[in-house]
Amino acid sequence: MKQTTQRDLFPGALEMMILRTLKHQPLHGYALVQQIKRNSDDLLQIEEGSLYPALQRLLKEGFVKAEWGISSTNRRVRTYKLTQAGAKHLEREVSSFERMLKGITQVLAPGEL
C-alpha cells in the first residue's frame, strides 16, 4: 500500500468539497469527481469511489437531492443537486473551516504574521 505518500482528508472535507462543487451546478457522480480533481489541480488525490459513501451521507442528511436522468454523453446517470439545507450547511462548514485553517496556519508559522 502506498499510503505513505498520500494524506487522508480530514473528516467532512470531502463532503464540503462536494457541496461547494454542486453549488455551481447539479452534477452526476463521475462528473463530480472530475470537477473536484480539476479544481484542485490534482493536488488532492481522492479515491474516486470514496465519493459515494459521502454522497449517501449527504443524501441521508438531506443536504443534496438525487434524480435519475440522461447525461450529455447519453447515459443513464443520477444527478445530484444542492438543497437549501445543504447550502446553509456549506456556509457554516466553510466559515468554521476557515477559522480552523487560520488557527493552524498561525501555529505553524507564528513569526510570519
Added chain:
Amino acid sequence: MNWLRQLFSRKQLSELSEEIQAHLDEKVEELVAAGMPREEAVHSARREFGNVHLIQQNSREVWGWPSVESVLLDVRHGLRALSHSPVFTAVALLTIAIGIAANAAVFSVVNSVLLKPLNYPHAEQLVALHQTAPGAEGLADFESGLLLSPSMYVTYSEHNQTFQSLGVWIFGTANVTGMAEPEQVRTVAVSDGVLQTLAVPPAIGRWFSQVDQEPNGPRRAMLSYGYWQRRFGGDPAVIGRNIMLDSQSREIIGVMPKGFQFVDKDFDLTMPLAFDRGKLILAGFGFHGIARLKPGATITEANADLSRMLPIWMDSWSNGPGSNPHIYETWRITPMIHPLKQEVIGNIGEFLWVVTATIALVMLIAGANVTNLLLVRIETRQQELAVRTALGAGRARIIRGLLVESTMLGIMGGIVGVAFAYAGVNVLVAVGPSNLPRLNEISVDARTLAFTFVLSVLSGLLFGLMPALKYAGPRGSSGLQSAGRTITVTRERHRARNLLVVGQMAIALVLLMSAGLMIRTFVALRKVDPGFSDPQHLQLMRISIPSLLISEPGRVLRTENVILDKLAAIPGVKSVGFASEMPMEGVDSEWDEIFAQDKVYSGDVIAPLRMYKNLSPGFLQTAGTRLIAGREMTWNEIYDLRPVVMVSENLARELWGTPDAAIGKHLREFENMPWHEVIGVIQDVREKGLQEKVPEIVYWPPLVHNRFDPVLRTATFVIRSDRAGTESFLNEIHAAVWAVNSNLPLASVRTMQEVYDKSVARTSFTLAMLGIAGAMALALGIIGIYGVMSYTVSQRQREIGIRLALGAKGGDVLQMVLRQGTKLALMGVAIGIAAALALTRLMTNVLFGVTAHDPLTFAAVSSLLIMIASLACYIPAHRATLVDPIVALRYE
C-alpha cells in the same frame, strides 16, 4: 416504520450499484477515447475507484442497516463454528432446550388460564354478582360469600340501570331414566337472562324463551355438546324429542356448542328455573348470579346500582306474615361484583405465578451453565478472534458475530424446546390437578410459540453477551501472544465464572427451599385428622330419589334403608351408611339459621347461619368419624320422628363450653319445628379440605318433622370394604341398588381416596413442580460448580505442578482447591438465603403448618447444598493432587 425504511434503503442499494457501474463505464470510455487499450483502461478505472465491495458496504452502512449478506455471513460462520464442536453444541443445545421447554410449557398454562379471555363474546363485560354479608354470622367466613335469592334476582333484573342482562343459575344433578340404564347427569338450571348474558348461540335448536320460564309452562331442556354426542350420537333429530329427567318428561329444544361451560361448570343438561313469582320470599340464598355490564358501565357503578336496589328488594318481598323484611339490614349485605374471569380462575393465579417464577429461575441456572460453556469455548478461540481482529474485523463486528452464534444456539434450542413443550403440556394436562380451572383450554398456541421464539432469541443474546463483551474487545491483540502459552489464568477470567457459580448456587438454594417448604406442608397435611379414616377402603356413590319417583318421605327413607341393607349383605362389606355428602366432595353445602333453646335471640337479629348435614345410623362408624360424646341416633328414633340431633365438637364448644355439656341441650331451625335434643357430639371434620377452616356443623336425622323437604333425597352412600374400587365389587353394588329400584342411577362412584387426593391435588401438584424444579436446579448447579472447578484445575495444572515440585503435599493442594470451591458455594448459599427470605413469603398461601421462614428447612437445605457442592469440588480437587510435576511443567 422500520420495514419502510428498510425497503427504502434496499432501493437505495440497487441504485448505488447501478450508479457505480455507470461511473466505471464512463471512466473506461474516456480513457479508451484518450487512446488507452480497453483492458488497461478497465484496470486503471478500477484502481482509481478503489475497493468497490468495501465502498458499497460503507455506503450502505450510512443508512444504518447492516447488509443482509453480512448477517447471513455471520450466520454461516456461526453454524460452521458450532458444527466444529459437536459436543459443546449438543450440551449447550440440550440445556437451553430443556430450559425453554419448561418455560414454554408453563407459559402455555399461564396464557390459557390467566391471560386468554373467557370463551364468551365480549367476555370483558361479564361479571359475577358476588356479595358479602359480614353481619351474617357463620356464612361470612367462607369464600363463596352470600349467594342470591330468587327474589333478589327478580328485583335486580327489573330495577337495574347498569346491566344489559342478568340471571341466576344453580348446579345440580338429576336422574335420566327411560333409556338403556338409568343415569345421573350434571344439570344447570338457569333463570331467564343467563343464556342472554353468556351470549353463546346454540349449536343447533334454540335457547329457552320467556314461555319456558313460566312455572306452569312447557317443560323443556337443552343438552351439552358432550352429552348430545355421548347419548344421542350427535343426531340432529334429537330436537323435539322428550327425555325423562327426574321422572318428568322434558322436550329437548337445543344443543349448546362444543366447549361451552356455565362459568366453570361442565354440565350434561340445562333446564329453566321457572320461578313462581307469586311464591317467592326474601330468603333462599342459593343461586349464583351473573350479568353483562352495559358498554361503558364500570364495576363500581354496578356495585352502587345493586346497593341502591337492596332496600327495594326488602320492601318488595317478605319472609311470611309477621316477619320483618328489614332484618337483613343487620347482615350488612354488600355487593362485591368481580369479573367473571376472576370467578373462574379463583386464586389459581398465585399458584401459577409461583410455578412461573420457579421455572424462570431454572432457566437462569441453565443459562448460567450455557454462559459458562460459552466462556470456556471462547477462550479456546482466542487465537481465531485475534487473527480476525488483526485482519481488520472491528470490535462491533466480532461481537455481532459471537452474538449471532449464541442467538442461533438459542433459536435451535427453542425449536427443540417447543417439541419438548408440546409433550410437556400434554403431560401437564393429564396429571395436572383436575380442579385447575380451564384445564381443558390449555394448549400450545400461536402466542406460546411467539413467546418461545422471543425467549429463545433473548436467551441466546443474554447468554452470549457476557463472553462476547469480555473477549472480543481490547484483549484481542494480546490474544495472539498469550493464547499459545498460559501460565496461570488471570483473575479477571475467574471472576466472571465464579460469579455465575455463586448465582447458580443462590438460585438453586431458593428453589430447594421452596421445595423443602412444600414437603413440610405435605407432611403437615398428612398429619391432619380429616375426620375420616382409611380412605382407600371407603367406597362412595351418590343416589338421588326424585319426588316424582317416590313422593312420600317415609317411603324414600325406607327405600334408602333397604339399599343400605342390600349393600351390607354384599360379601366383604364391613359396614354401610349414608350422609348428605362426604367431606371434600365439593358439593355445595347447605346453611341455615340455627337457634339454641337456652340462648336469647333478640327479635331483630337473625341467628348465626350454620352448615347442616343429615346422617344415617352407621355412617360415623363406616366413615371412621369419631363420636366425642353421647351416642348416635337409631333407625327407630328416625322413623318415629323423635326430635334428636347431633353437633360438631367446635359447635358444642362454642355454644356450651364442652362437648359433654352439649348433651341434653336443644336446637331448632324454624319457629314451628320441635326443639331437637342434642344426643351426640361428633369430631370436627375437614369438610372443605385439609387447609380450610373447619365449619361448625349440625347433623340432623335423614327424616325431620316439618321441614320444607323433610327427607334427604340425595345422599352419598358409604361402604367400608377391602374390596372398594374393584370392578366385581362395583357390579355387585349396582345389582344391589337396582334390585331395590331399577330407576336409580349411581353417580360419582369413587373411593374416598380419590376424593382426598383431588382435594390435595393442588398441593401435590405444586410440590411436584417445585420438586422437579429444585432437582433440576440442584443438578444444573452441581454441574456448574463441578465444571468450573475442573476447568480451573486444568488451567492451573502448571501452577500446581510447580507447587508440588517445590514440596507442597497432596493434602495441601486438595485443601486449596476445596477451599476455593467451598467458598463459592458458601457465598451462593448466603445470597440464596437472603433471596429466599424475601421470596418464600410469596408462597404463604400454598403453605400449611409451616411458616415461610421455617428455620429447620432453611438449615437443612443450606447444609445439604453445601455438602453436595463440596462433594462436587472434591473430584477435581482430588484430580489436582494427582498432577505429575514433570508432566505439568512440560505441558503445553
